[in-house]
Every structure is written in structure tokens, then in C-alpha cells.
Amino acid sequence: MTKAKLAILISGRGSNMIALAEAARDPACPFEIVRVLSNDPAAAGLAEAERRGIPIWAHSHKGLKRADYDALLDAELRAAGAEYVALAGYMRLLSPGFVAGWAGRMVNIHPSLLPAYKGLDTHNRVLAAGDAEHGCTVHLVTAELDDGPILGQARVPVLPGDDEESLAARVLAEEHRLYARCLADLVSR
Ligand SMILES: Nc1nc2c(c(=O)[nH]1)N[C@@H](CN(C=O)c1ccc(C(=O)N[C@@H](CCC(=O)O)C(=O)O)cc1)CN2
Numbered sequence: 001m002t003k004a005k006l007a008i009l010i011s012g013r014g015s016n017m018i019a020l021a022e023a024a025r026d027p028a029c030p031f032e033i034v035r036v037l038s039n040d041p042a043a044a045g046l047a048e049a050e051r052r053g054i055p056i057w058a059h060s061h062k063g064l065k066r067a068d069y070d071a072l073l074d075a076e077l078r079a080a081g082a083e084y085v086a087l088a089g090y091m092r093l094l095s096p097g098f099v100a101g102w103a104g105r106m107v108n109i110h111p112s113l114l115p116a117y118k119g120l121d122t123h124n125r126v127l128a129a130g131d132a133e134h135g136c137t138v139h140l141v142t143a144e145l146d147d148g149p150i151l152g153q154a155r156v157p158v159l160p161g162d163d164e165e166s167l168a169a170r171v172l173a174e175e176h177r178l179y180a181r182c183l184a185d186l187v188s189r
């Protein structure tokens with residue numbers, strides 16, 4: 001079975017990247033990870049990717065125009081032979097030109113039930129609103145932030161006494177299950 005070549009973009013801890021790497025260890029998994037890339041050379045997830053033998057690329061975006069930085073990113077993705085891109089805690093808005101080059105082949109995981117709570121700080125916003133339910137979403141990436149077609153969602157209850165930490169942990173556990181499933185479906189279409 002020819003596996004789809006997947007590159008993963010991270011900015012920090014990388015637990016979603018690790019969950020995808022674990023899924024890719026299954027011989028039946030339809031994707032293989034060819035590169036982990038980061039806009040932060042100090043991102044904690046990079047060391048774990050290296051430990052797992054996944055080639056990494058890290059380059060700070062600081063001081064570069066967004067489109068110029070994204071052009072470097074694109075060149076590395078092409079050099080890696082990537083066919084699909086997964087954003088996993090990647091905290092930079094990608095430029096329209098870059099997004100157009102990966103249309104239909106780039107996905108993101110977002111910690112809310114989109115279209116609700118686009119952007120940042122989703123857990124605190126859900127708690128402040130007093131919502132009874134929360135969750136996460138995998139969507140195709142478009143130029144518009146958190147606006148692309150939804151591929152999958154997972155729901156969790158908001159429990160009495162929840163704070164940002166307890167709610168984020170409950171959502172993150174669902175993210176790790178949902179992302180690999182949605183990616184396997186996408187690359188198998
Ligand atoms: N063109 C797109 N780029 C990105 C998308 C998208 O849907 N379209 N999703 C995001 C991921 N994300 C939420 O899921 C997100 C990432 C970053 C930001 C943001 O405001 N970033 C600021 C800088 C913040 C920082 O450096 O800490 C910025 O880029 O100026 C909001 C939401 C990934 N990219």
C-alpha cells in the first residue's frame with residue numbers, strides 16, 4: 001500500500017503531532033509522516049519528532065513578512081515530498097498564496113465546535129458563556145481563519161467545577177482520537 005506523504009506543522013508542545021505519529025505506526029495507516037516543521041526552533045514537540053526519527057525543519061517567523069516566511073515553509077514542504085499538510089497547534093495565520101497551493105490537502109484541528117468560537121482562548125470563552133457542551137473540529141484550511149469545510153467534530157460535556165485546564169484536557173483527549181481518523185479518511189478518498 002502506497003502511503004500518503006503527510007507533513008505536520010507545530011508551534012509548541014506537539015501532542016497532536018505525537019498522536020498522529022502513533023497512528024502512523026499502524027501498518028494499516030494510510031499516511032506516513034515525512035516532516036515535522038515549526039515556526040519556533042524551541043518548540044517542545046521537535047525533540048520528540050527527532051526521537052521518533054521524523055526529519056524536522058524549524059525556522060523563526062520573526063522579522064519576516066508573512067508571505068516571505070510562508071514561501072520558505074512551502075519550499076521545505078515540496079522538498080520533503082509532502083502531499084498533505086496537517087496543522088497541529090500551529091499558531092500562525094497562513095497567507096492566501098500559501099493556502100491556495102495546498103487547497104483541499106491541508107487540514108487544521110481547532111479546540112471548539114466550529115463555527116462557534118473561532119480564534120484563540122476557546123476554553124475560557126466557552127466557560128464564560130456557560131455552555132453545557134464543547135469540543136473540537138478538524139477542518140480544511142482556507143485563507144479565512146477557522147472557516148474551512150468541516151471534516152469531523154467531537155463533543156465533550158462541560159462539567160460543574162471545570163476550569164480552563166480541566167476542560168482543555170478533556171477536549172485534547174478527543175483531539176488525539178479525532179485527528180488521525182479524519183486524516184485517514186481524507187487521504188483515502
Ligand atoms: N489561513 C489560515 N491560517 C491558519 C488557520 C486557518 O484556518 N486559515 N488556522 C490556524 C490555526 N488557528 C486556530 O485553529 C489559529 C492560529 C493562529 C491565530 C493567530 O491569531 N495568530 C497570530 C499570532 C499569534 C501568535 O503568534 O501567538 C498571527 O498569526 O498573527 C489564530 C488561530 C493556523 N493558520
Ligand SMILES: NCC(=O)N[C@@H]1O[C@H](COP(=O)([O-])[O-])[C@@H](O)[C@H]1O
Nearest residue numbers: 012013014015016088089109110111
Ligand atoms: N488555534 C489553534 C489552536 O488553538 N490549536 C490548539 O492548540 C493545541 C495544541 O496542542 P499540541 O501542541 O499539544 O498539539 C490544541 O488544543 C489545538 O487544538
